[in-house]
Amino acid sequence: MWLSKRTAETQTVQTAKTGVVTTGGGEISVRTDMERRAPLVTVPYGMAVCLPQGEKVVMLPESGVCIGAVNQTEGLSPGEVRLFSAGGAEILLRADGTVVINGQVFPKAEA
Structure with a gap:
């Protein structure tokens, strides 16, 4: 009981947030509730993207990973x-x- 309660207290859950690319090109910046510079951008294998300024994206803010553009x-x-x-x-x-x-x-x- 104590161990499961202690484990639950230390675990954090990342919540995806939408944001906007504020600096586009090779090294982007994304603004959600804070500015993230040069986040890792993930795309499916075999694809590459260079996100333009103003594009709406989805971020995992705690890890600094951009998981893609809004569909x-x-x-x-x-x-x-x-x-x-x-x-x-x-x-x-x-x-x-x-x-x-x-x-x-x-x-x-x-x-």
Whole structure:
């Protein structure tokens, strides 16, 4: 009993917080309830991002880790994926199997 109570008292739970990138580029700064300089930014394997200033992100403030940008689902249906850049380039993977690259539609290949 004493041991479990003591363990519970010493454990902390990190709460994710949303913030805004205040300095974009190679070494970012993020403002949540405090400013974090050069947080570790995590992305899935095979991807790389350079977050622009003003982007909304999610932070684990106690560890200083940025776990990603706030999801932008406008115009997406369930099961669809959109990759985009600040310059307007876009790749859209539609749920029906079509691929749209910068507005050009490529129908699903028939097997």
